[in-house]
Amino acid sequence: EAQVTQNPRYLITVTGKKLTVTCSQNMNHEYMSWYRQDPGLGLRQIYYSMNVEVTDKGDVPEGYKVSRKEKRNFPLILESPSPNQTSLYFCASSRNREQYFGPGTRLTVT
Amino acid sequence: GDSVTQMEGPVTLSEEAFLTINCTYTATGYPSLFWYVQYPGEGLQLLLKATKADDKGSNKGFEATYRKETTSFHLEKGSVQVSDSAVYFCALIKAAGNKLTFGGGTRVLVKP
Numbered sequence: 001e002a003q004v005t006q007n008p009r010y011l012i013t014v015t016g017k018k019l020t021v022t023c024s025q026n027m028n029h030e031y032m033s034w035y036r037q038d039p040g041l042g043l044r045q046i047y048y049s050m051n052v053e054v055t056d057k058g059d060v061p062e063g064y065k066v067s068r069k070e071k072r073n074f075p076l077i078l079e080s081p082s083p084n085q086t087s088l089y090f091c092a093s094s095r096n097r098e099q100y101f102g103p104g105t106r107l108t109v110t
Numbered sequence: 111g112d113s114v115t116q117m118e119g120p121v122t123l124s125e126e127a128f129l130t131i132n133c134t135y136t137a138t139g140y141p142s143l144f145w146y147v148q149y150p151g152e153g154l155q156l157l158l159k160a161t162k163a164d165d166k167g168s169n170k171g172f173e174a175t176y177r178k179e180t181t182s183f184h185l186e187k188g189s190v191q192v193s194d195s196a197v198y199f200c201a202l203i204k205a206a207g208n209k210l211t212f213g214g215g216t217r218v219l220v221k222p
Contacts, residue, residue, distance in 0.1 A: 004153075031208045042114075042199060042212035043154075050208075058209065090153055092210075097142060097203050099210060101153040 002027045004102035006091050012108045013081055021076045021105050023091030031094040032074040036060065036087040037104075043090065049074055081109040112137040116200045116213035123190055123220050131185040131216045133174075133200035141202040143167075143176055143183040144210070148197040157185075157198070190220045 004025045013019055025032065033048035035058075045058030049068040063085055065077040074093075078085060086109050091102040116133045123129060135141065142161045146154040158167030163178035174185045183200060200213040 033209070035210075040118075040214050042201075042214045043210070044212070045209055048209065094208050097208055098156060098159070099208075101146075101155070103153045 002100070004091055004093055004100050006089075006102040006105050008105060009103060010106050012110065014110055015082055016080050019078050019081060019107075021078075021089060021091075021107070023074045023076065023102060024072050025074075025091075025093040025100070026072065027093060027095065027100065028071065029093035029095050029100075030071070032068070033058065033092050033094070033099075034064070034066065034074070034076050035090045035092065037090060038087055046076070046089075081107075083109050085109050112141070112202060112204065112211045114200050114202055114211055114213035116198075116216050118214070119197075119217040121216060121218045123218070125192055125220055125222050126189045127220075129185070129187045129190045129194070129218065131198055131200075131218070133183045133185065133213060135181050135183065135200075135202050137202055137204060137211075139205045140178075141204050143174070144201045144203070145172070145174055145183070145185050146199040146201060146212075148199065148215075150196070154199065190218075192220050192222055194218060195220045 030051045034046040035043040047066040049055045089105045092099045113136045144159045145157040147157045158169040160167040160176035166175045201210045
């Protein structure tokens with residue numbers, strides 16, 4: 001089954017404790033991206049990757065890092081999480097501009 | 111920059127009622143337009159899309175027509191069901207790119 005998977009689905013952590021949210025797709029898509037969803041703001045792009053070793057900032061990249069060492073994986077790294085990064089995070093992969101979303105990761109930073 | 115504006119919710123309807131969710135956009139060139147749906151506890155699913163002016167996207171009884179003259183892509187369904195309760199997002203992608211620009215989302219609640 002074609003899908004995008006994310007882990008963990010839920011995470012509660014404390015300010016400053018580094019964390020990684022994993023994202024993997026099995027569709028051999030070159031383009032992948034991360035979004036955060038906040039009430040009333042829709043989804044905003046954090047980072048995207050056009051292919052392996054090619055990443056770039058989206059609209060709200062501050063406080064986040066990404067890497068793309070393999071085509072299928074695109075982890076999101078929060079080196080020092082802060083409460084304003086409490087949000088619902090979605091990974092997506094894309095072919096021909098049609099995007100496929102993962103199930104989401106709900107992150108709470110206290 | 112590009113932007114998408116959609117009506118705020120929540121929209122509360124009775125089963126079999128007619129649903130309209132307004133969506134307008136600002137973008138240069140000729141973007142592709144999308145409606146995504148998010149059911150409770152799930153990720154986003156593509157509902158329908160249109161890639162050029164006057165195209166009509168349709169799926170699961172939902173329709174939306176790409177109106178370049180009014181820069182709009184309103185979503186409609188003639189007879190909603192309880193299972194249509196979800197959050198609906200309008201979005202665009204510019205002609206040369208992959209980044210989705212989303213509206214704020216509209217929550218729809220259908221009551222039996």
